Amino acid sequence: MPIPVGLPTRADATAAQPLRVGGLTPLTTIDFPGRLAAVVYCQGCPWRCSYCHNPGLLDATVPAAVPWPQVLAFLETRRGLLDGVVFSGGEPTLQAALPAALAEVRAMGFQTALHTGGMYPERLAAVLPLLDWVGLDIKGPLNASGAFDAITRTPGSGARTFDALRRLLASGVACECRTTWHAGLFGVEALLELADTLAGEGVAHWVLQECRAPGAAAWGLTAQQAARLGERFASFAVRRG
Known part of the structure; x- marks a missing residue:
């Protein structure tokens, strides 16, 4: 803090x-x-x-x-x-x-x-002309499992963030998407699915961050899996510790 x-x-x-x-x-x-x-x-x-x-x-x-x-x-x-x-x-x-x-x-x-976190897409769009760079948090995959909304504990949050993502990408403002991965909340296959979704939306820069919260599941991503994630993006990084 x-x-x-x-x-x-x-x-x-x-x-x-x-x-x-x-x-x-x-x-x-x-x-x-x-x-x-x-x-x-x-x-x-x-x-x-x-x-x-x-x-x-x-x-x-x-x-x-x-x-x-x-x-x-x-x-x-x-x-x-x-x-x-x-x-x-x-x-x-x-x-x-x-x-x-x-x-x-x-x-x-x-x-x-x-x-x-992109929870107010219209407000984000309104301030984009005043910004040089945006870091957008993508909490999890947007799919039928409801993982995104479960993480935020807010119904509809995933849809709003992806709305914000599309507005951000359309603006041309420099940006980075970041995902804090807690393996206990969604697994590797869902992570790969999220990578596909982000790449499909046109995301060029994605960062995967290790969740360091007490009780978080152990990091379970192999170097080979990380390479599979990264091959979809112009730049990809893993931040641990």
């Missing part, structure tokens, strides 16, 4: 001031490919994935840990030092203030990135 930072609060109010920020990471080299960036963690998420790595950000009613003007004050000190700002969560598109926040950050000269 990110730790709130203490900085002087800017006196001026902004259109994005209602943005509820749960924390701020001052520097990352891994969350925005090829850029040095800060990460703004947005409070609130409508899904309840059992392996969520930021459970403290789920409750949308929790007050902001870092006021938005304070985030801007921090970014002012990083002009010329950082390339971009990542909006992560939680789920950033849950908040109506996100477009204004993105616009303000871009006006300061930073590139912008978004981490999202």
